[in-house]
Amino acid sequence: MSFTLLAQSTIGGVLLGGIYGLLALGLSLSWGLLRLVNLSHFALAFLAAYVGYGLGTRFGWPIWMSGLAILPAFFLIGIALHAVFVRFKVGEFASMLVTFGLTVLIESFIQWVWSADYLKYETGYTQDTLRLGSLYIPLLELVAFGFAVALALGAWLGLNRTMLGKALRAAAQDGPVAAAFGINAAGLSYLLAGLCAASAGVAGVFIALTSTLAPSQIEAWIGVIFAVVIIGGLANPLGALAAGVLVGVSEAVTMALVNPAWAPLVAFSILIALLLWKPRWL
Amino acid sequence: MALIEKSARVALPAAMLLLVLLPFTGIADFYLSYLYVVCFWAALATSWGILSGYTGYWSFGHAAFFGAGVYTTATLCGKFGVPFLLTVPLAAAVAALLAVVIGLVVFRNKGLRGEFFALLTLSVTFVLAAIISNTSIDGGAGIYLSKVALPQIAPSVSGSIYLMGLLLAATALLVSRQILRSRLGEGLLAIHDDEDVAEVKGVPALRYKLIAFAVSSAIAGAAGSIQAVYVGYVTVGETFSVTVPLYVVLMSILGGARHWAGPAIGATLITVAQSLVVGGGHAELGRAVVALLLIVVILTIPQGIAPRLLRLFSRRGAEPQGTGVQQLRLVDTKSDEAAIVGGKVILECRAVAKSFGGIRALRGVDLRVNEGEILALVGPNGSGKSTLINMISGHFRLTAGRIELDGAVISGLPPHEIARCGVARTYQIPRLFDNMTVFENVRLCAGFSGAGKETPDDAARRWLAFIGLSEKADLLPPALNLHQRKFLEFARALAAQPRLLLLDEVLCGLTPPEVDQAVAMIRKIRAGGTTIIFVEHLMRAVVALADRIAVLDQGTLLALGPPRETMQDPRVISAYLGTPHAA
Numbered sequence: 001m002s003f004t005l006l007a008q009s010t011i012g013g014v015l016l017g018g019i020y021g022l023l024a025l026g027l028s029l030s031w032g033l034l035r036l037v038n039l040s041h042f043a044l045a046f047l048a049a050y051v052g053y054g055l056g057t058r059f060g061w062p063i064w065m066s067g068l069a070i071l072p073a074f075f076l077i078g079i080a081l082h083a084v085f086v087r088f089k090v091g092e093f094a095s096m097l098v099t100f101g102l103t104v105l106i107e108s109f110i111q112w113v114w115s116a117d118y119l120k121y122e123t124g125y126t127q128d129t130l131r132l133g134s135l136y137i138p139l140l141e142l143v144a145f146g147f148a149v150a151l152a153l154g155a156w157l158g159l160n161r162t163m164l165g166k167a168l169r170a171a172a173q174d175g176p177v178a179a180a181f182g183i184n185a186a187g188l189s190y191l192l193a194g195l196c197a198a199s200a201g202v203a204g205v206f207i208a209l210t211s212t213l214a215p216s217q218i219e220a221w222i223g224v225i226f227a228v229v230i231i232g233g234l235a236n237p238l239g240a241l242a243a244g245v246l247v248g249v250s251e252a253v254t255m256a257l258v259n260p261a262w263a264p265l266v267a268f269s270i271l272i273a274l275l276l277w278k279p280r281w282l
Numbered sequence: 283m284a285l286i287e288k289s290a291r292v293a294l295p296a297a298m299l300l301l302v303l304l305p306f307t308g309i310a311d312f313y314l315s316y317l318y319v320v321c322f323w324a325a326l327a328t329s330w331g332i333l334s335g336y337t338g339y340w341s342f343g344h345a346a347f348f349g350a351g352v353y354t355t356a357t358l359c360g361k362f363g364v365p366f367l368l369t370v371p372l373a374a375a376v377a378a379l380l381a382v383v384i385g386l387v388v389f390r391n392k393g394l395r396g397e398f399f400a401l402l403t404l405s406v407t408f409v410l411a412a413i414i415s416n417t418s419i420d421g422g423a424g425i426y427l428s429k430v431a432l433p434q435i436a437p438s439v440s441g442s443i444y445l446m447g448l449l450l451a452a453t454a455l456l457v458s459r460q461i462l463r464s465r466l467g468e469g470l471l472a473i474h475d476d477e478d479v480a481e482v483k484g485v486p487a488l489r490y491k492l493i494a495f496a497v498s499s500a501i502a503g504a505a506g507s508i509q510a511v512y513v514g515y516v517t518v519g520e521t522f523s524v525t526v527p528l529y530v531v532l533m534s535i536l537g538g539a540r541h542w543a544g545p546a547i548g549a550t551l552i553t554v555a556q557s558l559v560v561g562g563g564h565a566e567l568g569r570a571v572v573a574l575l576l577i578v579v580i581l582t583i584p585q586g587i588a589p590r591l592l593r594l595f596s597r598r599g600a601e602p603q604g605t606g607v608q609q610l611r612l613v614d615t616k617s618d619e620a621a622i623v624g625g626k627v628i629l630e631c632r633a634v635a636k637s638f639g640g641i642r643a644l645r646g647v648d649l650r651v652n653e654g655e656i657l658a659l660v661g662p663n664g665s666g667k668s669t670l671i672n673m674i675s676g677h678f679r680l681t682a683g684r685i686e687l688d689g690a691v692i693s694g695l696p697p698h699e700i701a702r703c704g705v706a707r708t709y710q711i712p713r714l715f716d717n718m719t720v721f722e723n724v725r726l727c728a729g730f731s732g733a734g735k736e737t738p739d740d741a742a743r744r745w746l747a748f749i750g751l752s753e754k755a756d757l758l759p760p761a762l763n764l765h766q767r768k769f770l771e772f773a774r775a776l777a778a779q780p781r782l783l784l785l786d787e788v789l790c791g792l793t794p795p796e797v798d799q800a801v802a803m804i805r806k807i808r809a810g811g812t813t814i815i816f817v818e819h820l821m822r823a824v825v826a827l828a829d830r831i832a833v834l835d836q837g838t839l840l841a842l843g844p845p846r847e848t849m850q851d852p853r854v855i856s857a858y859l860g861t862p863h864a865a
Contacts, residue, residue: 088581093340096400097531097580104528104573108566219524223408226401261416268405272387 004134009256017248018145021241022203024228026196032235033172035092040099041200042221043106048204053121070201078197079190110215119213144206155237227267305441314440320553321447327533327545328454329501333494335539336470343403345526346410347377347499351506356425356516370507377503378496385495411522424517446508454501459542475715484701484730532576538586547588628653628813633683643669645837658824659817661834667817671784675707676700702732706780710787712767714759721755724777731778745773765796785816789823
């Protein structure tokens with residue numbers, strides 16, 4: 001076991017953690033602030049990934065252009081979905097089941113359009129890396145990590161430092177009372193739902209660039225990301241990112257030290273350990 | 283009703299006999315396999331309902347327990363040649379053991395709400411799948427079971443598997459029905475509505491949840507065991523897919539998760555519907571249709587089909603539970619004075635302290651309450667009155683100090699054990715079991731207090747009559763007004779036949795005539811020998827009822843004594859009205 005290998009896998013883990021944090025962000029906010037557990041967040045991210053792939057391979061769009069198209073589209077999808085939740089007064093549990101169903105629907109749709117085969121989105125810059133001494137840093141994943149940090153910081157500042165964010169948190173704690181103080185809780189919740197879906201779109205674009213796509217992969221992410229959301233604390237953007245990095249690093253180090261096949265176990269072992277330990281933020 | 287029951291009693295065994303004889307009629311194997319699939323899903327969905335439907339702790343990890351069963355049989359039977367029938371109970375045991383271990387981890391964490399449970403069970407599925415495919419149990423290649431010898435209980439293999447499936451489904455339904463009609467079921471339904479209150483009323487929530495989890499998983503494990511030989515070749519991907527939890531949850535919701543027959547009804551409907559949709563090889567389309575159905579069902583009929591069906595059938599003649607109460611001895615009324623202040627201490631609080639983070643809600647309160655006494659707990663808002671009630675009933679743990687009931691330490695005991703020692707309480711804002719009828723609400727409290735000389739049903743009728751809610755016995759609590767809800771809260775506490783009754787602002791929000799009625803009632807209860815501590819802001823009632831008043835201020839005991847003198851104490855006046863008034 002060389003130092004280089006350990007450092008290299010730690011870097012890989014941190015960067016993977018960025019993607020985890022990116023995916024966990026929207027989930028954590030909608031769960032914590034809207035009391036909606038959106039299982040279809042992953043399916044939406046993969047839908048964005050496939051759309052980005054489709055636009056790139058079929059029409060030759062550069063990825064930033066696909067991204068710019070995906071963002072507003074997903075913002076609207078989020079709002080439409082939230083309208084359904086509001087119309088039927090969907091609670092925490094029902095939201096899980098409805099979005100569970102939606103996940104399967106989206107998965108079927110993806111399979112119908114793009115088939116169940118594995119796809120890899122190759123671009124000219126997919127393999128670009130930075131060299132740091134004897135260590136390599138994949139450029140795309142570094143950019144993804146940058147986005148994850150920027151979004152997490154932005155969300156944190158937005159929630160804690162702006163009137164809008166404070167209003168959102170107040171509305172989440174007690175909607176009717178917040179409304180009595182003149183907060184437009186309904187409008188805010190639509191905004192947040194749209195933003196969460198848009199963040200799934202951002203995550204999806206990076207998933208398209210950095211990993212292999214297959215509809216069955218949707219389910220593979222559910223477990224890990226929920227572990228990250230819970231470890232990070234609900235509605236805590238920075239916590240979600242930190243938890244993502246923690247899980248990512250522990251997975252990568254396990255892969256390097258033990259055996260790649262055991263990596264999925266790590267996130268859940270951390271989760272179970274935390275449940276036993278019961279820290280205050282959980 | 284009677285007619286329906288009688289015809290059901292004949293029809294059910296007849297239908298069962300028909301189903302059992304089916305393989306011997308020379309029917310084509312195709313149909314037997316099809317019926318097996320229906321039985322399989324009915325058993326699996328019913329087993330899910332035993333924990334998740336009744337308690338509301340929704341498991342998304344049913345595949346884990348089902349899969350534990352599949353791989354127990356696949357390993358023992360396929361690799362080591364253990365006779366199949368022997369592996370079925372083993373599969374059930376392995377699944378149940380897994381459930382108990384997970385339950386011990388998850389259920390112990392009080393702050394862990396239902397949705398965490400759902401996700402955690404889902405996580406367990408992934409962990410288990412990873413372990414099985416990475417170790418020699420499966421190794422990633424799958425296990426063949428096609429050469430396994432099956433017991434010849436029917437002319438064909440399909441017939442034998444069908445009969446086993448039928449037996450399992452029937453067993454699952456029977457178990458689920460028995461549980462629902464027992465104390466266990468009553469407790470599980472109460473946990474669903476309000477777990478904290480269920481604990482305070484004497485339901486051993488942790489134990490009940492573990493039992494339900496183990497039974498539910500054992501049936502799922504047995505189903506997995508039979509399914510393993512039915513499919514003949516098991517893989518990790520198929521076994522631990524999300525299809526199992528998705529279908530099981532959908533079936534239960536469609537049928538009605540709170541009814542024993544609901545999941546099985548849903549399972550039958552979905553399986554049949556799916557076979558109609560999927561005529562050919564469009565499995566993916568079938569999945570999408572089922573997913574769409576799930577969404578529509580949850581949005582439009584959250585209660586499920588079974589309750590509606592049953593309401594249709596039992597519209598006629600269901601007799602209300604509360605009737606037939608005409609002549610009941612309400613309370614043994616000793617003369618008012620006889621009971622007062624016998625001098626024997628029933629409750630003793632010693633230096634009781636409680637901190638919430640940095641806030642010290644109680645800073646060492648010493649208080650002795652005599653048997654048969656009515657003690658009023660008064661003080662400004664935030665002085666720690668409700669906190670003290672919550673400490674005595676076991677709702678909160680003490681930060682320091684101790685509480686004794688009749689000389690035995692009760693602080694530190696779980697709430698349900700404190701309840702069984704004879705402590706009952708009401709909540710300031712009524713916390714009723716909203717999905718149980720008024721009658722069932724009271725009966726549960728009578729049954730779980732462990733004090734009854736009479737049956738819980740009798741006790742429930744008596745106390746509903748006492749508070750004048752017999753007419754409403756069959757309604758659900760949300761149909762009551764505030765006054766009735768408060769009185770129902772009262773009846774629940776009384777039905778426990780407590781030695782010590784804690785009343786948290788029962789009078790607040792009532793009209794003056796209702797207050798008079800309540801005051802009279804509290805007098806009657808004390809006349810029956812019950813010691814009462816009540817928190818109250820309404821001074822008229824405090825002076826009318828209390829033998830002594832304890833005044834709390836900022837978490838300390840400020841004054842204690844007879845009502846009038848205590849209320850004129852300058853320190854008490856200044857605590858209530860500010861210092862200038864005391865001068």
